[in-house]
Amino acid sequence: MVKKRGVHRPSSHYDQPHWRNLPPGIKVLIAYTGFITFFYLLYFLFAAKKPISVVFGVMLSGNIALTIELISLALLISILYGLIKREFWVFYVSLAWFSFGILNALVSLIKFSSEFDILRKVLFASSLIIIILNGIIVWYVYSEKKYFKTKHLNKETKAKDKFFVYIISAFIIVSLLILITYGLEFYNTTLKTTNEIISELKIAEVPDVVCAQKSGSEQDICYLVLAVMNDERGIQLCENINSDFYKMTCYRAMQ
Secondary structure: OOOOOOOOOEEEEEEEOOOOHOHHHHHHHHHHHHHHHHHHHHHHHHHHHOEEEEEEEEEHHHHHHHHHHHHHHHHHHHHHHHHHOOOOHHHHHHHHHHHHHHHHHHHHHHHHHEEEEHHHHHHHHHHHHHHHHHHHHHHHHOOOHHHHHHOOOOOOOOHHHHHHHHHHHHHHHHHHHHHHHHHHHHHHHHHHHHHHHHHHHHHHHOOOHHHHOOOOOHHHHHHHHHHHOOHHHHHHHOOOOHHHHHHHHHHHHHH
């Protein structure tokens, strides 16, 4: 008789979780969580001095951002540990984490509509991807509640595990391609615009007028470049930037 995952058996100990015995969906979830955790660690190695965090569409910096990112890293490590060790509390923690990610991305998606041009595409795509991806993960974790409670595992692979593995894998690949495409477009467009603005500012008698006459993302980039070129007036020039993204970048450049 095949033992079904999620059925309690009379035993005083839980099965020791071995990687080969874990459901495929849980393996993918562990790998995905580990991937995110790895990038958080890289973030602290290279950007801890100038931390930045986005919460409900608001870009934060300084100690507040650092605290938020530290809490996020601690939660990710806890989730990773709980998934590997099959701790029941991780069911609630992971649901809370990925659900918050959906809410945060949803609010940010609405607020990012004020951004300009290609930047809006990048932010929009990123938020939409997080909403869909986290939504799939929340569904899977919730459907696997008994996995965290049962004492004995079997090696039976359920249809939902296969579906979760295929849909997550395909979605991540497609999402990466979309983000890379938009990211390269944003980089090339911004680089071209920046070089043109630098040339204009170098020959301008009154650089501020050059920026004031521009609009949209070009104006923001202009004030950002001008702030970098004028350290004494840098912070004041940053205040003229409309985009939260470029304004935060400007403030970080002034630190």
